[in-house]
Amino acid sequence: MIDFVNVKKAYPNGTMALKGINLHIDEGEFVFVCGPSGAGKSTLMKLLLREERITSGKLTVGEYDLSELSEFKVPYYRRELGVVFQDFRLFPKKTVFENVAFAMEVVGTPRSKIVRRVPAILNTVNLSGKQDSFPHEISGGEQQRVALARALANNPKVVIADEPTGNIDPKMSLEIMSLLIKINKIGKTVIVVTHEKDLVDYYKQRVVMLNDGLITEDRVGGMFNEEV
Amino acid sequence: MRRYNPFYFIGQAFEGLFRNSVMSFASVAVLMSLLVVIGGFTLLVTNIDVNLEQFGLINQIVVFCEPDASESEIEDIGIAIGKLDNIAKVEHVTKAEGLEQMKDQYDIYDDVDENNNPLPDSYVITYEENEKVVELDYQLKQIPGIAKVNNRLELATTIENFKHGVMLVFVWFLAILGVVSIFIIINTIKLSVFSRRNEISIMQYVGATGWFISLPYIIEGAVIGIVSSVAAYFIEWYIYSYIERLVMTDLQMITFLPFSDIRGFVLWGFIGLGVVTGVLGSVISLGRYLKQ
Structure with missing residues (x-):
């Protein structure tokens, strides 16, 4: 479904946000993407939304090869995604x-x-x-x-949530996460970018930890590893 | 087949116009001024052309025969003229016809009739090339029986030079006002786009195509163009009619095209130019914001 093959992203100012990411997400999976500030989570999101182009490597989402996707086709690709932001x-x-x-x-x-x-x-x-x-x-x-x-x-086939619980209280956060789990159970691939340790630990889903532009841990049923 | 509601786009366009009403008003005012100036210059040049034609100043020479020339001598003069180079057309104007034409143009010759007609027979010659007119003038003067050659070249040149001067000023005005208009429209649409940037980003995330996002702004530019052109049309009409009244009272020699003859040309010309400028402004201002 989603494939990152040695994906690197460098910004024009020289910042190397992703230094070679290899990640495969199957259709219908639920994945938490975690990591400290500056780890590359936002860049990973931007690449998935095709807000930014990858610098090298290969990124495919379903039938779309984002390394090659033209501006004209971007709206059609985005119709395959559902996006939720921290600020609604x-x-x-x-x-x-x-x-x-x-x-x-x-x-x-x-x-x-x-x-x-x-x-x-x-x-x-x-x-x-x-x-x-x-x-x-x-x-x-x-x-x-x-x-x-x-x-x-x-x-959409894929739902991407960027810090979906960042602006709401803990009780509501649990409710939102439960809904995302429910959405996943009806067959959607769900990717949640978060730094909320309690939620990640509570739901025990696949956890991809990013640090300094690299994946440092990828574990199914994992916990939020604060040491990375 | 996808179906879109056209009222959505029109509604969004008008919402943008009213949300940034000050800039919208500024855009209309500047574009309207541009159109009034363009229209004014165009009408001035058109009227100069009409008058040049009226006075026979466009590639025409009038030769007058001797007043006592016989009919056969007058006919010989016509044949001799016809044999010269650089001649496009030769038209014989008899003394009676000449008098009639004068009476048509000026109403101060009512007491002149065929008995006291002072005009001689004449030939109106239309020539092909301006550059060879001095040579033609010389050759005409050599034909026996011609009393006077009136080439009015100097007057024609003066009027042509005036026309070129007007055109030069016109082009500069057009360039300056055109740039200012587009600049203001670009900023109006940019403000509109900026105030809706969150909306646009949401549209982009849910998969709206570029044209779906752009269409309201393009309509906004077109509406600015239409409103400006209609306003400019009425202003032009008022100014033109005022000048027409002035000219018809004080300068009866000058021919002034009635506004009713050029109404359609002015209105559709203004609308075409206004809409193109408005839409162009929108397209330029959207470019950067629409990058997916």
Whole structure:
């Protein structure tokens, strides 16, 4: 599904963010990507989202070879992904329903399908009664669930969450993580970038530890290793 | 087949225009000024051309026969002219026709009739090349029975030079105002794009194509262009009509095209130019922000 083969990334200022990453993620896997600040987690995310191009090596996601992917094809590739950010990135002037529907409108989904699908997704993330609320009327945890629903709107194969619990309280964090596990169980590949040791240790999934641009540990059912 | 709602794009465009209303107003004002200046210069040049034609100053020489020349002598003069080089057309104007033309142009000759007509027969010669006009002038003067050769070359040259001067000023104005207009439109759209940068980044993450993101901004540029051109059209109409009234009162010799004759040309010309400038401004300002 996702293959990093000796992937290196150097920025124009000379910083070597990734120094040769080899990582394989199968379809339907759940992976935590952890590591200290400056380890290369953000760069890894940017490469997966094709915000940045790799400097050398080979990176493939499904049928897309990101080393070769042209600008024109990037939007079509991104439709295969669902992305959740730490700061939710919702439209403040759109309701919960409209925020989720927007992702479908952007890719030209017919209105009739949007009207059917959005309530079903909101039900999956336990937000059935909130579809007419605006983001400022709901809690941080609920806003993150809206973002999660939006990420699922176009039925992506891969869900990438960048510090999804960074802006919410511990109880809500557990709820968001449980939802991500639930999404994984319906067959989606889920990659969660986080530095929250307790969550990583609690869920005992595959853990990829990054440090100084290299993978220092990759263990299924692993723990957050603070020593790396 | 993907179906997109056109009202979404139009709604977004108008939202952007009102969100940055000050810059939108500035864009319309500058683009409108540009169009009024372009229109003004174009109409000035068009009217100069019409008057040059009216006065027979475009490649034309008028030769007057001796007042007492007989009909056969006048005919011989016509044949002799026709044999010269650099001649495109020769038209005989009899003294009666000449009087009629004068009466048509100026209404101060009502008391002149065929009995006291002072005009001689004349030939209106249209020549091919300006460069050889001095030679033609000399050859005409050698034909017996010709009293006067009126080539009006000096006047024609003066008017042509004036026209070229106007064109030169016009080109500079066009260049300066064009650059200023595009610069202001670019900044208006940039502000619009900047205020929606989060929205754009979300669109990009969920897989919106470049054209889906760009279309509202392109419509925004086109709307700026249309509003500016319609406003410029009415201003041009008002100014033109004012000058027309002035000219018709004080300078009756000058022919002024009625605005009704050029209405369509001005309106569609303005809309075309306005929309192209507006859209161009949008496209330039979007480039950097749309990088995926």
